[in-house]
Amino acid sequence: METTNILEINNLNVYYNKKHHVLKDISFSMKRGEILGLVGESGCGKTSLAKAILGMQSNYDGSISLDCRNPQMVFQDPYSSLNPSKKIGWILEEPLRMKKGTEKLTHAKRQEKVAQMLEKVGLDIKIREHYPSELSGGQRQRIAIAAALLCDTGFLIADEPVSALDVTIQAQIIKLLLQLHKEMGLSILFISHDLRVVYMMCDRVMIMRDGMILERGCVDEIYKNPQNDYTKLLLEAANIN
Amino acid sequence: MDDILLDIKNLNIEFHDHDAPEHVVKNVNMVLKRGEILGIVGESGSGKSLTAMAIAGLLRRHDITTDGRIIFDGKELLGAKRSELRKIQGNDIGVIFQEPMTSLNPTKRIGWQVEESLRIHRPEMDKAQRYRLAVESLKSVELDEPERIYGKYPHELSGGMRQRVMIASAMICEPKLLIADEPTTALDVTIQMQIVKLLQRLNREKKTSILFISHDLSLVKRLCGRILVMHDGRVVEEGASEEIFTDPKQDYTRKLIDAIPKLEKPEI
Ligand SMILES: Nc1ncnc2c1ncn2[C@@H]1O[C@H](COP(=O)(O)OP(=O)(O)OP(=O)(O)O)[C@@H](O)[C@H]1O
Ligand SMILES: Nc1ncnc2c1ncn2[C@@H]1O[C@H](COP(=O)(O)OP(=O)(O)OP(=O)(O)O)[C@@H](O)[C@H]1O
Ligand SMILES: [Mg+2]
Ligand SMILES: [Mg+2]
Secondary structure, rough: OOOOOEEEEEEEEEEEOOOEEEEEEEEEOOOOOOOEEEEEEEOOOOHHHHHOOOOOOOOEEEEEEEEEEEEEEOOOOHHHHHHOOOOOHHHHHHHHHHHHOOOOHHHHHHHHHHHHHHHHHOOOHHHHHHHHHHOOOOHHHHHHHHHHHHOOEEEEEEEEEOOOOHHHHHHHHHHHHHHHHHHHEEEEEEEEEEEEHHHOOOEEEEEEEEEEEEEEEEEEHHHHHHOOHHHHHHHOOOOOO | OOOOEEEEEEEEEOOOOOOOOEEEEEEEEEEEEEEOOOEEEEOOOHHHHHHHHHHHOOOOOOOOOEEEEEEEEEEEEOOOOHHHHHEEEOOEEEEEEEOOOHOOOOOOOOOHHHHHHHHHHHOOOOOOOOHHHHHHHHHHOOOOOOHHOOOOOHHHHOOOHHHHHHHHHOOOOOOOOOEEOOOOOOOOOOHHHHHHHHHHHHHHHHHEEEEEOOOOHHHHHHHHOOEEEEOEEEEEEEEHHHHHOOOOOOOOHHHHHHOOOOOOOOOO
C-alpha cells in the first residue's frame, strides 16, 4: 500500500492585488486516496486555495507540491467552466479525444463512455444535443462533474459539487464519488457548506475562516468534540450536536 | 384588495430550439397569497427555474412558447406588453437568480449593479441617495465592508459573496414579490441563517411575498408555510409544510424526504 502524500502545502500565502492577503500561512497535506473536507465561512478563501493548488494563482509564496498527472476541478460556478458554444456531447468527449497512442479511443467507444457517464450522474442521453445554456442549474453541475470524471483523474477538487442538486440525485453523486474513491483510489479535496454531506464524504476535515485553517482532524472527532468557537458555531447552526 | 398576489393557471412552457419540441413545464397551477412564503422543491430539471423566469417575464423568445395565465397583482403577465413588464421587473417583482455569475454583468462594478433597479424605477433619487441605499442593502446581507464591496467587480468576490450581492439587488426596491431561486447554496450555515432571518423580517415588516425555491428541505420547512413539490415539469404535491413532511402523499415526495442527508456514512 502506498502511503505517499498526493498533495503537500507548506506555508502558503496568496495575495490579490498586493494588498489583499487572502490565504495566510496555510500548511497541510493529503494522503493518496484520501477524501479531505474543506469547510468555512463564505469568502474565507476556499476557492482561492483550490485555484492555488491547480497553479491558477500568480501572486503567492510558500510551496505546493501535487503529485498527480492530471488533476481536475469541478468549479463552484459550473456555467463559467463549460464552453458555451459547444454542445454537451462535444464537451464530454473532449478529454477522450485527447487520448493518444495506445490509449486512443474510437468514435463509438467515446460515445459509449459518455453515455455511461451520463447515466451515472442521472442524466438522459438526449442532453448531449443541448448547449450549456439550455440546462437547469443542477444539470449543468452534473455535466461539470461528468466532464471531470471522464478525464480519469487521480485527484479531484470538488468545489460545492452537489449544492444545486435535489437530495436524491445528491445521494447518487455522493455514492458515485465514494465508489471511485474506493475502487480507483481517487483522492478528493471536497469543499462544501453542507456539514452532513461532508460527514458522508470525508475522512478528515479542515475548518477555515479568514484565510486560516482554524481546526483540522477526523470528521467524527471534530463533529463530536469541536475545539474552536467558530467550528462550534457552524455545528450549532447546522443543528449538529 | 384581493389577498391573492400571484395566480398561475395551467402554465405550459415548450422549447422549440431543437428538432423535436420539448415540453418542460406542464399544466402548472399555483397561488401565492399576499404576505405568504411559498416553497418549491423538487427534482433537478423539473421546471422550477423556468416557472420562476416565466413569472418574471424573462422567457419572451421566439423559440419558447408559454401558455396559460400568470396573474400578478390583478394583471395578466403572459400577454402583457414589454413596456408593462419592464415597469414590474425589479420594482414589484425581484428575482434572485440561481447562478449569480450568469446574471451579474462582469464588466460593471457591484455598486452599479445593485443600484440598477433604483436607476430605472426611482428616477427621483440622486446619486447620493442611491449610494446610501445600495450600501445599506449590501450590509443587510452580511457583507463586511459594504463600501469596499461596492467598488469591486463580480470576479473579485467569492461565490457566496456574489450570491449575497444578488439578494441585495433583488430586494433594493422592496418588491411585492421576491422570487428566490436557490438563494443560499453558496453560503455557510451561519450566514445562511442570517439570510433566512432577513427574508423573514422582510416578509413580516414589508409584507413581501416570497417564492422560495430550494433543494434544502430543512430550510424550506423552517421558512415556508406551504410547499409545492415538482417532478418532471408538474406539480405533484402541494400542502402545508408540516403535512408534507409528516404525511407525504406521493412516492416522489417520500423519496425526497427519505434522501435528506443524515449524519451517517453511506454504504458503498
Ligand atoms: N480574482 C480575485 N481578485 C480579487 N479578490 C478576490 C479574487 N477572488 C477572490 N477574491 C477575494 O478573496 C476572498 C476569498 O475568496 P474565495 O472565493 O476564495 O472564498 P470562498 O471561501 O471560496 O467563499 P465562498 O464559500 O463564498 O465560495 C474574498 O474576500 C474575495 O473577495
Ligand atoms: N433553452 C432550452 N432548451 C431546451 N430545454 C431547456 C432549455 N432551458 C432549459 N431546458 C430544460 O428545461 C427543464 C427545466 O429546467 P429548469 O431550469 O426549470 O429546472 P429546475 O427545476 O430549476 O432544475 P435545477 O434544480 O437543476 O435548477 C430542464 O430539463 C432543462 O434541460
Ligand atoms: Mg468559493
Ligand atoms: Mg433551477
